Amino acid sequence: MKNRPELSSWHISTQLSMLGRSPAQQYGFVNPPVYRGSTVIYPTCDAIRNKQAPFSYGTAGTPTIQSLENAWTALCNAAGTVLAPSGLGALALALFSVTRSGDHLLVTDSVYRPTRNFCHTLLARYGVSITFYDPLIGEEIDGLIRENTRAILLECPGSQSFEVQDIGAIVAVAQRRGISTIIDNTWATPLFCQVHALGIDLSVEAGTKYPGGHSDLLMGMVSANERHWPALRQTYDALAMLPGAEDCFLVLRGLRTMHLRVKEAESRGLEMAAWLQGQPEISRVLHPAMPDCPGHINWCRYFTGSTGLFSVVLDSRFTRQDVDNMLNNMKIFSMGFSWGGFESLIIPFDCTEYRTATTWRPGGLTLRIQIGLEDMADLKNDLVAGLARLRGE
Numbered sequence: 001m002k003n004r005p006e007l008s009s010w011h012i013s014t015q016l017s018m019l020g021r022s023p024a025q026q027y028g029f030v031n032p033p034v035y036r037g038s039t040v041i042y043p044t045c046d047a048i049r050n051k052q053a054p055f056s057y058g059t060a061g062t063p064t065i066q067s068l069e070n071a072w073t074a075l076c077n078a079a080g081t082v083l084a085p086s087g088l089g090a091l092a093l094a095l096f097s098v099t100r101s102g103d104h105l106l107v108t109d110s111v112y113r114p115t116r117n118f119c120h121t122l123l124a125r126y127g128v129s130i131t132f133y134d135p136l137i138g139e140e141i142d143g144l145i146r147e148n149t150r151a152i153l154l155e156c157p158g159s160q161s162f163e164v165q166d167i168g169a170i171v172a173v174a175q176r177r178g179i180s181t182i183i184d185n186t187w188a189t190p191l192f193c194q195v196h197a198l199g200i201d202l203s204v205e206a207g208t209k210y211p212g213g214h215s216d217l218l219m220g221m222v223s224a225n226e227r228h229w230p231a232l233r234q235t236y237d238a239l240a241m242l243p244g245a246e247d248c249f250l251v252l253r254g255l256r257t258m259h260l261r262v263k264e265a266e267s268r269g270l271e272m273a274a275w276l277q278g279q280p281e282i283s284r285v286l287h288p289a290m291p292d293c294p295g296h297i298n299w300c301r302y303f304t305g306s307t308g309l310f311s312v313v314l315d316s317r318f319t320r321q322d323v324d325n326m327l328n329n330m331k332i333f334s335m336g337f338s339w340g341g342f343e344s345l346i347i348p349f350d351c352t353e354y355r356t357a358t359t360w361r362p363g364g365l366t367l368r369i370q371i372g373l374e375d376m377a378d379l380k381n382d383l384v385a386g387l388a389r390l391r392g393e
């Protein structure tokens with residue numbers, strides 16, 4: 001199951017085809033089998049006393065789990081990866097692995113809301129204090145660092161609001177002050193942002209999104225650089241919160257086509273964002289690859305592509321009732337949380353109620369849109385009809 005040494009010299013699409021499988025060890029079959037199991041049987045007393053076996057017990061890993069861990073480690077150019085049963089679980093693992101009682105943590109105000117909740121509730125109960133910061137703070141984050149600041153959590157771009165952070169500036173400050181950095185890299189995936197190469201210590205991906213790609217599973221990954229890998233693995237081993245074998249198998253399968261899916265998401269996302277920018281009902285498009293997005297310059301610096309999720313701000317004249325009229329009657333776009341699957345989604349959102357370090361005042365009601373794999377003309381027609389309902393026609 002070990003990755004082949006020549007892998008890193010190949011193009012990412014070749015790597016995705018090869019990672020985490022080894023036909024010679026699989027009776028020639030292309031894909032690895034699904035190992036399910038708790039108990040591992042040892043042949044002798046000596047072997048069980050010294051745990052002399054490649055695998056010791058289900059919670060400590062299986063070939064299926066290891067295949068996905070190794071594949072993700074290679075994709076991220078990391079020292080190691082642990083898996084979690086959800087993206088939120090992966091964020092919890094990453095945060096538990098760097099913080100301890102008495103620490104102070106800096107968290108971007110644009111963070112995924114359940115992550116914010118985790119910090120407020122569990123982490124706070126374990127004696128970790130939290131300061132939320134403006135996602136666009138850049139090197140001025142230095143001013144927020146206290147003697148007990150242990151880590152900075154970034155999310156890039158911000159959930160729903162899409163601010164793109166100055167990863168390089170924040171990492172430079174963190175490294176100078178001896179502080180760990182964690183990023184939620186779910187939107188870009190390692191295909192479009194190689195965060196460890198930028199100096200990030202721990203990177204979290206909701207495998208639920210593009211790696212799974214079909215809205216039929218939950219998965220989280222945390223990859224670490226050399227310095228942070230031992231603590232991350234130790235935290236994972238202590239908790240034994242791991243995903244099921246079927247879900248690992250499905251994410252491994254998802255990896256084979258992930259480059260095609262995210263590239264398609266990119267071109268469709270850009271086409272739709274540009275089209276929406278031209279509609280009179282839309283006052284602003286928040287898409288990291290477009291100049292109107294807060295922190296667009298940082299996207300230019302640190303990212304090699306964009307994906308299929310972005311937001312729009314509606315003209316200020318529209319009311320909540322107008323939005324209800326639009327969204328309640330969409331034919332192809334459906335409403336639901338999550339994204340990264342094959343289906344197009346649209347949801348209303350509002351960051352005003354929970355932001356603390358910044359004020360969310362976009363100047364109109366806001367919608368988040370995920371572009372799926374349906375025909376673009378059909379999708380635009382669905383939006384044309386929706387915008388007419390928005391106008392009350």
Ligand SMILES: *Cc1c(COP(=O)(O)O)cnc(C)c1O
Nearest residue numbers: 086087088112186206208218219
């Ligand atoms: C969905 C999401 C998560 C959490 O993933 P789950 O598997 O749903 O827990 C974390 N971060 C971001 C940016 C997400 O979009």
